[in-house]
Amino acid sequence: MTNSVKAPPMPGTLKAAQFIITLEVAFGLVGLAFTLAGFFSTFDWGILPALIYAAGSIALFGWLLSRWSSRRMYLRWAIIAVHLLVIGASILDLARFSTVTWNAVFGYQILSWAVIVLLLLPSAGRWFSESRA
Numbered sequence: 001m002t003n004s005v006k007a008p009p010m011p012g013t014l015k016a017a018q019f020i021i022t023l024e025v026a027f028g029l030v031g032l033a034f035t036l037a038g039f040f041s042t043f044d045w046g047i048l049p050a051l052i053y054a055a056g057s058i059a060l061f062g063w064l065l066s067r068w069s070s071r072r073m074y075l076r077w078a079i080i081a082v083h084l085l086v087i088g089a090s091i092l093d094l095a096r097f098s099t100v101t102w103n104a105v106f107g108y109q110i111l112s113w114a115v116i117v118l119l120l121l122p123s124a125g126r127w128f129s130e131s132r133a
Contacts, residue, residue: 073129
């Protein structure tokens with residue numbers, strides 16, 4: 001008979017963060033579909049950078065989400081870093097058109113900020129630092 005070690009369950013805060021990332025991927029796929037439709041209906045090459053950004057960020061979020069069960073510490077920090085990059089890219093885009101407001105920075109990016117806060121909680125640090133058994 002083998003020894004089995006019962007791994008502690010995932011905290012509710014991490015389940016919420018995982019759900020939010022899943023929502024971000026789902027909403028991103030819908031946005032990607034609209035962007036693809038816009039590109040192929042007009043062949044406006046100005047839409048192409050937005051298309052590449054949308055596809056790349058969705059793919060990265062999906063890949064990080066698929067690695068969630070590995071419980072590696074670098075994954076937690078990678079998810080936080082990617083969300084900060086997405087927020088930063090959004091702020092740069094808003095600054096380009098001089099439309100940076102508090103609502104644009106915090107209101108429109110509420111899901112990303114929520115994931116960052118949830119992953120910075122001590123329970124997330126404990127869960128990601130424990131080895132997967």
